[in-house]
Amino acid sequence: MSCDLVIFDCDGVLVDSEVISCRVHAETLTRHGYPITTEQVAERFLGRSGREARREIEAELGRAFDDALEAQLVADVLRSFAESLEPIPHINEALGALAQPVCVASSGTLERIAFALTRTGLHARFAPHLFSAEQVESGKPAPDLFLHAARQMGVAPARCVVIEDSVPGILGATAAGMTVLGFVGGSHCGPGMAARLTAAGAATVFADMRQLPELIR
Structure with missing residues (x-):
């Protein structure tokens, strides 16, 4: 892609x-x-x-x-x-293997995003490119947050790939005209989550962050 x-x-x-x-x-x-x-x-x-x-x-x-x-x-x-709170397993390895710029687009507040990323040692990998639903009129499943992130990063929506773990996130990313990959490796993901994310429009679904660089390549 x-x-x-x-x-x-x-x-x-x-x-x-x-x-x-x-x-x-x-x-x-x-x-x-x-x-x-x-x-x-x-x-x-x-x-x-x-x-x-x-x-x-x-x-x-x-x-x-x-x-x-x-x-x-x-x-x-x-x-x-x-x-x-712990980071998703292998996320640092995945981020280190990506050649593209990265950012965060989360339904959480900026305070919560920054706290979570700092606690897990990930803040420096993303700051200052942290975008929150509190910055837009409508959160996920509306496309507003993803379009805001793309504008701030200076990238056309069609050239963005989104990593999401929820149906509202998948719907919002696809509505923004972006390719979206469904992640089901979190401890909250049950056996039916992959099918739900696929039905919502995920291009593919994966459960191990070590797969991400190759999926994007």
């Missing part, structure tokens, strides 16, 4: 964070009057921005959450990241 830029999602692609994040969100939301399981959080909100998840939950409840909830979620997630 023709590629001048590789765009990485963060959670579940660079860092093995989705199980941690979904668990913390389930616990915090449940404490604040919205009972939900870790599995339900993953099913409904994986790959989407916290802003959009909050809007959906508030619409169901018919009331707004107190702003303290957002602050509590951020604090709880970052504390859990500090305790146990």
Whole structure:
């Protein structure tokens, strides 16, 4: 494939964070009057921005959450990241073998992206090219974030390859006119994930980051 830029999602692609994040969100939301399981959080909100998840939950409840909830979620997630977050296996090896420029396009906030990448020793590989859904009007599955990243990096969408682990991410990247590869090597990925990513439009699906350089070549 023709590629001048590789765009990485963060959670579940660079860092093995989705199980941690979904668990913390389930616990915090449940404490604040919205009972939900870790599995339900993953099913409904994986790959989407916290802003959009909050809007959906508030619409169901018919009331707004107190702003303290957002602050509590951020604090709880970052504390859990500090305790146990790890990079995706072999991601450093894969990044070292890529000839193309790289950047991050994540549904997380810039604070969370920077914290996760710093914790796992990956920040220097990407900074300052970190792009968040909070910088665009609509997050994944809209194409806005990917198009924003491509514009900032000065690369045409058709020359970008995106690495994603969620259906909203796959849909957003394909809507942006980019080639997208589905990654299913995170600890949150079950046996049906590969089929779901393929059905959403992934050009191919892989589970070991050591495969990535050859896939792009």
